[in-house]
Amino acid sequence: MTVTNKVALVTGAGQGIGRGIALRLAQDGFDIAVADLAVQAEKAAGVITEIEALGRAAVFVSVDVSQRDDVFAAVDAAAQRLGGFDVIVNNAGIAQVTPLSEITEDELDSIFRINVNSVIWGIQAAVAKFDELGRPGKIINAASIASIQGFPILGAYSASKFAVRGITQVAAQELAPKNITVNAYAPGIVGTGMWDLIDEKLSVINGKPRGQNLKENVDGIALGRIETPEDVAKVVSFFAGPDSDYVTGQVLLVDGGMLYN
Ligand SMILES: NC(=O)C1=CN([C@@H]2O[C@H](COP(=O)(O)OP(=O)(O)OC[C@H]3O[C@@H](n4cnc5c(N)ncnc54)[C@H](O)[C@@H]3O)[C@@H](O)[C@H]2O)C=CC1
Ligand SMILES: CC(=O)C(C)=O
Numbered sequence: 001m002t003v004t005n006k007v008a009l010v011t012g013a014g015q016g017i018g019r020g021i022a023l024r025l026a027q028d029g030f031d032i033a034v035a036d037l038a039v040q041a042e043k044a045a046g047v048i049t050e051i052e053a054l055g056r057a058a059v060f061v062s063v064d065v066s067q068r069d070d071v072f073a074a075v076d077a078a079a080q081r082l083g084g085f086d087v088i089v090n091n092a093g094i095a096q097v098t099p100l101s102e103i104t105e106d107e108l109d110s111i112f113r114i115n116v117n118s119v120i121w122g123i124q125a126a127v128a129k130f131d132e133l134g135r136p137g138k139i140i141n142a143a144s145i146a147s148i149q150g151f152p153i154l155g156a157y158s159a160s161k162f163a164v165r166g167i168t169q170v171a172a173q174e175l176a177p178k179n180i181t182v183n184a185y186a187p188g189i190v191g192t193g194m195w196d197l198i199d200e201k202l203s204v205i206n207g208k209p210r211g212q213n214l215k216e217n218v219d220g221i222a223l224g225r226i227e228t229p230e231d232v233a234k235v236v237s238f239f240a241g242p243d244s245d246y247v248t249g250q251v252l253l254v255d256g257g258m259l260y261n
Helices: 016-027 038-053 068-082 105-133 155-178 193-206 212-219 229-240
Strands: 006-011 030-036 058-062 087-090 138-142 181-187 251-254
Touching: 006 016, 006 068, 006 105, 016 030, 016 038, 016 087, 016 229, 030 038, 030 068, 038 058, 058 068, 068 105, 087 105, 087 229, 105 138, 105 155, 138 155, 138 229, 155 181, 181 229, 193 212, 229 251
Parallel strands: 006 030, 006 087, 030 058, 087 138, 138 181, 181 251
Antiparallel strands: none
């Protein structure tokens, strides 16, 4: 019997939650395509070194997830360079900290292209590759607590994450006949560059000192501490592995106890 390696592509894997997911899936035995913007190549190289130290193969794939052709090319490159394709993690995303009344057309277009269109391009590219290789596969999307409850001043962001939840539910139903599962993780307050930016921008808007908005949000977490990328990666590991074979269309809160469903 030929045993082939398992391959996962993680977008936005140069830093933050994406890096945590890439490292965890490597620990789980996946070879990893570290996909990110070209400007993140140096950080991605560091992630690749960490993955190789775990005994897995890894390659950098330059991608702007808002561009459909880029995403298809990234999936092709990952499959060709790593010798297979089994999992895509549509993780890359941006936040915007703007009251709804002030959001511009350009801002709205930008956040939807990066947070929403990207997920559809990732689903399309992964399905095409699973079909070509004749394998089932797993698709995992980045939602948020803001995909369940709208967050003030994060209005466009919340709307984009509600859309990711909807896409996840629809794709799960459409792709079930191919034995492809589609799920999403919904983190709470994770200590990454994204929250550095949110805290900084909220400070400008509400005049609270730097760090105060982050602290107030963390104070609302039942488990009493800020979330780490590794906390998120454990849920992604479940969705990427065989223990979730009978789970599809779900958005799993991993927020330390902030929202309850
Ligand atoms: N940090 C948090 O508290 C939470 C984050 N999330 C979601 O988790 C995901 C990852 O977030 P973080 O790691 O915190 O963010 P981050 O800002 O630390 O990292 C985002 C990564 O995505 C990449 N990226 C951005 N635009 C891209 C594009 N157009 N094409 C390719 N790559 C692009 C960046 O280069 C970066 O490496 C995002 O979808 C975010 O919305 C969800 C809930 C909470
Ligand atoms: C960044 C994010 O998703 C929230 C709600 O903090």
